Amino acid sequence: MVIIEAVASATSATCPECSLPSRHVHSHRYRTLSDLPWFGLAVRLMVRIRHFRCRNEHCPQQIFAEQIPGTFEAFSRRTKRLNEALLTVAYELGGKAGVRVADALGIDIGRDSLLRLIQRSPLPSAGAVRVLSVDDWCWKKRHSYGTMLVDLEQHRPVDLLPDRNVDSFARWLTAHDSVEVVASDRGGTYSEGASTGAPHGIQVADRFHLLTNLGTAIEQFLNKHHRDLRAASAKMRQAAIEASGYQPREPAKTKLVLSQEAKRDRRKAKYDQVVALAGQNLTYKQIAVETGVSVDTISRWLRADGFPEWGGGVPVRRPSKLDRYESYLRKRWTEGYRNATELYKEITKQGYVGSPQMVRYFVRGWRESQSNKRLPSQPPPPRLREYLPHHLAWLLSQSELDDDDTKYIEQLCEECADVRTVQGLASDFAQMIRDRDGERLSAWMDRAQQSELPEMVSFARGLGKDLAAVKAGLSSEWSQGQIEGQINRLKLLKRQMYGRAGFELLQRRVLYSPARPRRHRRQCAGSSPPTTSGTEHSKRA
Ligand SMILES: [Zn+2]
Known part of the structure; x- marks a missing residue:
């Protein structure tokens, strides 16, 4: 700890009561104050305060203590500048973090004391708010x-x-x-x-809330037209695929199918042989010796109308939760979407309740088949943006759109002409906000009412409820x-x-509004001279 003893250098002091200066020192006492740390060491300031005798006979204040302005306040145990520094720390960081920072700076203070500094500081007045x-x-x-x-x-x-x-x-x-x-x-x-x-x-x-409310109304409208949105997307995708020259490819046969087909071919060859030998009037036993097929099977085959297919000619498979989605998965697969996790997510949206592993296993056969590997790799099909009502509601109010968005909205307008009306209303409303022109509001509201689209009519009616505020919101800068x-x-x-x-x-x-950083203040206000202290210091480490 560093202890600094300080004495005021002035030879006289002014009486606080009658303002008469006095040089007559009556007595003195020490005040002990904590000050800002010095090289990380706590500093204890021992200020020798002199008490003066007032020279004015009629003054009720016979003896007074000298004042050292700007250094400390009555009854405080910290200097003013230490209190100010701690107050800033407390405001910026609060109790616990403030204590940690103060500790790192070499100032010893508890959390409650720090918060008390805030509680004792005066509340800033609101002033004249316009x-x-x-x-x-x-x-x-x-x-x-x-x-x-x-x-x-x-x-x-x-x-x-x-x-x-x-x-x-x-x-x-x-x-x-x-x-x-x-x-x-x-x-x-x-x-x-x-x-x-x-x-x-x-x-x-x-204004932001007005735009949000408009967006909500448009979203409700678009949600009702979700079929049109999907149809427009599908047409856009089809057009993009055609334009890119992408050729969807049938998935090659799986190993299982190939082996089943080979088995069937072998069986069919035996069957043909049996039928031919039977035509030569050979007995069942002779045919069995010749072909290696059992007598029972020969008898069954020859009684049948034609070649009896196994399991109706279709590979036997147990029913699966995926059966309903197989055609969709095949379609996506041929389009080039071969990420099993993505496919799983897509069919989950359609109601699939099975596991992602099942999907992975299901498409693995398509992926693994040898012929697939041998085929040259194909460029992926063009990817298109997905338009959801939420984003589209925002796009419809924009005056400038990129090519993809414009094309999509054009396509959507072909599906549903009302979209054009909504787009017109939305972009005009947004433009009105950008132009700060509330005068056009009444005409706009009339148009919205005439559109007879329930969402827009209800939005316009809502605006009518606090028309003055909305108009002011559209026109004012605030x-x-x-x-x-x-x-x-x-x-x-x-x-x-x-x-x-x-x-x-x-x-x-x-x-609390923090003061601007001192460095910045000095640049703005021009350098101010350092304040001269009225005390002389003698150090007693
Ligand atoms: Zn006096």
């Missing part, structure tokens, strides 16, 4: 929610409310009457609270992007504290 953004955050998912308020002009969170209800938000707005614009998600608690607390404020619906970022920061802080922090601690850490 454009307010409001959104909820979850304290405990599906259980309890809070409210975050962000000043969109100052880019900072201004307050945190422990709940999510109309009254508390309205009360907050009443207490902060500078608010002119309230941006929030669509409808619900906050728009109600804003109507109560700031009746003259302009409400702005969030959006909820910032608050989403702030809520992410809140989640990070919450998780850093392992969900054990109380609301007050979380509130303070969320509202």
Whole structure:
């Protein structure tokens, strides 16, 4: 530990009561303070504080202690700069991590003391907020929610409310009457609270949520037309295969089939021989000696109408869960899709409940057959993008699409003409948002109503419910992007504290806005001269 004894160098001090300077030292005492560490060693500062006698006879303050501004506060056991450093550590890292960092820096402090620093620091005031953004955050998912308020002009969170209800938000707005614009998600608690607390404020619906709602409506529409989506995909694939000159190949026969066919051929040869010998009026016994076929078999063969096939000519196989999917698997196999796991996934979607091993075993025969190996390898068939309603809903609102997407949507429009209508409505709505032109909204809503597509009609009706806010959302520059970022920061802080922090601690850490790094500040403000200390130091290691 380093102990530094310090004495103020000033020869006089000013009375805090009457502001008269005095040089008359009455007595002195030491104050012991912890300071920032020196080369990793803890520093104990022993400051000799002089007590002066006031020269003003009428002053009620007869004796006063000298002040050393900027160094420490009354009753504190740490210097101001140490407290500030620890407060920054506490805000940035919280209790446990803060203690570890402080320890690494050579500062000895406990977790509770660190958190107490936060709790004792003053809450920053909201100030005069003009454009307010409001959104909820979850304290405990599906259980309890809070409210975050962000000043969109100052880019900072201004307050945190422990709940999510109309009254508390309205009360907050009443207490902060500078608010002119309230941006929030669509409808619900906050728009109600804003109507109560700031009746003259302009409400702005969030553009991102508007687009999301539109996307949901389109997705519902597309889900109803899933057959058209599939048909368009199939046609696109067919066209691509034809264009690429890809020739699907029949899978070669398996070893099992080949051996079965060979057996049948041998048996057929025997049968023909038996029939020929019978034509020469030989007895069964003679034929048996000649051909090596048993008398019973010869008798059965000659009684039959023709060559009796084994098992009806089809290789006997026990029924399998895969039977229903065999034709599909063969089709995919000939198209060139030969990954058993992928094939398994595909038929699982169609309802297959067996194991992936069964599929692997099933197609192994096709893969293993010798003739397959001898054939020259073929380039794989062209792969096409898969279009799901969720992605397609987004694509339909885009003004610029790449070639593949354009072709697919063209094909889809051929399958179902309503898609064209939806695309027109969606891209115009998105364009309206990009142009910040809410004036076109009414005309757009009329068009949506006239389309008579239930999903679009219902979306347009929903817009009509909070028309003013939607219009403002389409026209104004404000959006909820910032608050989403702030809520992410809140989640990070919450998780850093392992969900054990109380609301007050979380509130303070969320509202804390870190000062810009000193290096950066100096570059911006021009170099400021180092502050001169009014104390002279003598070291007593
Ligand atoms: Zn005085």
